[in-house]
Amino acid sequence: MDLNLCIKGRRSVRSYLDRPVPREVIDRLLDAAVWAPSGMNGQPWRFTVIQDREVIKSLSGRTAELVMKSRPLPPEMEASFKSGRDVVFYSAPLLILISVKKNPHWRTVNLLDCGLAAQNMLLAAYQEGLGSCFIGFASLLNQSPEHLARIGIPEDHELMAPLIFGYPNPNDVPEAKPRAAKVLQWI
Ligand SMILES: Cc1cc2nc3c(=O)[nH]c(=O)nc-3n(C[C@H](O)[C@H](O)[C@H](O)COP(=O)(O)O)c2cc1C
Known part of the structure; x- marks a missing residue:
């Protein structure tokens, strides 16, 4: 796919078909991730691939609890988190967590x-016909190291980029959001 079409066609998708993402497609997403540049070529990213629906549901529930604890929330957000729907991972069939070993410096x-690794994955996903979304809310799981330890993310790691993927629901296609380059100075 033309890179420009890919960059401009990708959307954050929040409605998915109940269809698993094949292993070879996931492998291609991971391969795209590791071709990102990294400071001093550190390649610090570690990936946790989760397809188990119960595990995704449990992490979603824990994230929702942590969001609710950070009240006051905007009323519409509070209502959606109380709705019982999965408003964290949107019932996506694939969750990939990118974490790194903690290093304060x-x-x-x-x-x-x-x-950067995450953006490579989001673009590669679009090229594969998948929808995706960066789920910043799920970074709150860093406050629940026991939940991260249960899925093999050790306590000395920090979750940086939680990403969901899946085949998009064709009846719920998101609109492009307007953009403009806000140049402070052109000297
Ligand atoms: C760092 C980051 C965190 C985000 N966190 C969430 C999130 O927790 N939940 C969500 O539904 N979307 C989340 N998004 C998606 C943004 O809302 C989305 O990228 C933005 O509205 C622009 O829409 P687009 O991605 O379709 O262009 C996040 C995006 C980024 C880059």
């Missing part, structure tokens, strides 16, 4: 490294 670089 390099935290910003590591966060950027993971963000």
